Amino acid sequence: MSKKLKRSRYAFFINKDDGSVIAYSSLSGAIIAFREITYIDRLNQLLSQPEIEFDEKNDIISVLYNKKLFVDVDADEDLLVRCLYEEGVIRNSTLDIMLIVTRQCNFRCVYCGQPHLDRKMEKETYDSVIAFVRNQLLLRGYSNVRVTFFGGEPLVEYNNIIWFLEKLKSMLDTDFPGIHMESGMSTNGYLLTPNHFDKLVSLNCSFYQISVDGMSYTHDKTRPLVGGQPTWQTIINNLSYMVTTTALFKVALRTNFNFDVADSLQEFYKYVSEKLNDKRIGIYFETIKDQGNSETPQLLGEIESLFINVEIVGMLKEYALSCNNVTSRSLPCSRVCYASKPNYFVFDDQGYLLKCSFDLDNETNNLGRIEDDGTVEINESLYSKWVYSDYLSSNKCKKCSALPLCFGKRCPKARMAYGEMDCDLDVVKCEIEEMIKKYY
């Protein structure tokens, strides 16, 4: 029996200036380029029809159906999205843990909003976290464990991190031999010296987010040491060593930009393409946000940021660098903040269980304290606000073409504070379209 198809609510067909069309589905993450005129004509002919007759011999229909740009005419897309959410977010098989190992940092970034406190995680707390991991593996049947170190600057606690990783690995090897464990960190990269890197990688600490704000003449202004000294060259030296190794690792090389930093990015990405061009390094960028620091330089507005984002994507394409903002963040579930995930637990230096890693001292972010035996008496009502309040309560999210990317959970902290995410649907759509158009 013949079946009819319709264009998915989450399908984008993006026309480029050269006449080609890029098809993208936020429901599957598929990106398909139509560049030959015969294909473009056939595609446009299909898109002009309100309903499409399914024909498996038609290569365009077949691929667009398989990649969810076309769906069955009677498909309930609300249910498809719900299913994706359950599979991708709720039933995740990885136990994800973030440890705020210190509240101190060796940098004083001009936009950082974290108070710098002389507090660090003690060995007793690391031990409790290992007991927590054991309990969770026994209770919930996770098949992977992932630990992310965060701070402050985690590498000021390098010795304790190594001690913890060795102990955790030994517990897993002995008691849960089939469980895969990996770890990583969000670091300023200054202390990621060759020796530290080699040791960390040997313990499967393999993913790093490292921030470099353009060339030295911008970075050293925004990200100096505590005493004001420059940091750019040391971080670049550390990265240069990493790419000479054969180690399995991934770096998200992050830039936080304002107008000044953006001005140096053409030069910076050219530099990266010449000196650090390596498949293990992907580029990520974000506009500098207001974190409550009075030193923060002038912030960019939403539209200004959008234009610069698109320009940056163009630079990355020019230099053949991998752009995480487009590749990773166009995948389903990729923009869901970890604070809303039931498998994600943040422990601060004092052993408090948190959800958000940016609002460390807020009471609505404190779900309970870990005991020596790894148990936590969780404040269930708070926990459910972080994890279970969902997009179905937001008319805006229900209409959003990016819904399968974030399910209204881009920032549960903002959602809890203001009731609804501060998203302009046209801007969200325009950003996705312009970035994909520029990159493919």
Ligand code: SF4
């Ligand atoms: S409106 Fe914003 S929060 Fe809601 S689904 Fe769209 S991008 Fe996500």
Ligand code: SF4
């Ligand atoms: S809840 Fe918001 S502020 Fe907190 S980690 Fe998530 S995105 Fe960031």
